[in-house]
Amino acid sequence: MMQAVIDRIVEGKHAVVLIGEDEVEKIVPIELISDNVNEGDWIEIKIDNDGNIISIEQDTQSTKGTKQRVKNKMELLRKRSKRNK
Template sequence: MKAVIDRIVDDKYAVIIVGDEENEHVIPLEQVVDGAKEGTWLHVVIKNNKIIEMLIDQETTNSTKRRIQNKMELLRRRSSLKRKK
């Protein structure tokens, strides 16, 4: 199942949003897979409403970053054009 690390709270917990239903799971930061941070997409396995396994989905993470960067660049250009008028 797809999930994303939404945020890190107090450097202790990761808030992970899972699936199309956007269920929220809060887990201790030490249980998060190495290399993951806010905005990292994951493949997770859930059993008894707990995340029991997770892997980084590098492809989705990278494509999401690119999409956000492109949108930010478009907003910057629009803002720049408005200031020139």
């Protein structure tokens, strides 16, 4: 399994997924992805040697961690902004 992130959802039909550290882009039919997955969410994706998707699972732990890091950074930036006024 490889870690990937949902970069964007196009017209409700396809998800653009960035796979691995190199962020290899793959377009995935939306019906292969869980209904409650959104842009920015992390998934675990398994691909065979021919590039076909075998399975996709939500990675809620990574998604929560990323969202918390972004929230913390935004709070830090807001505090800095208030001090500089």
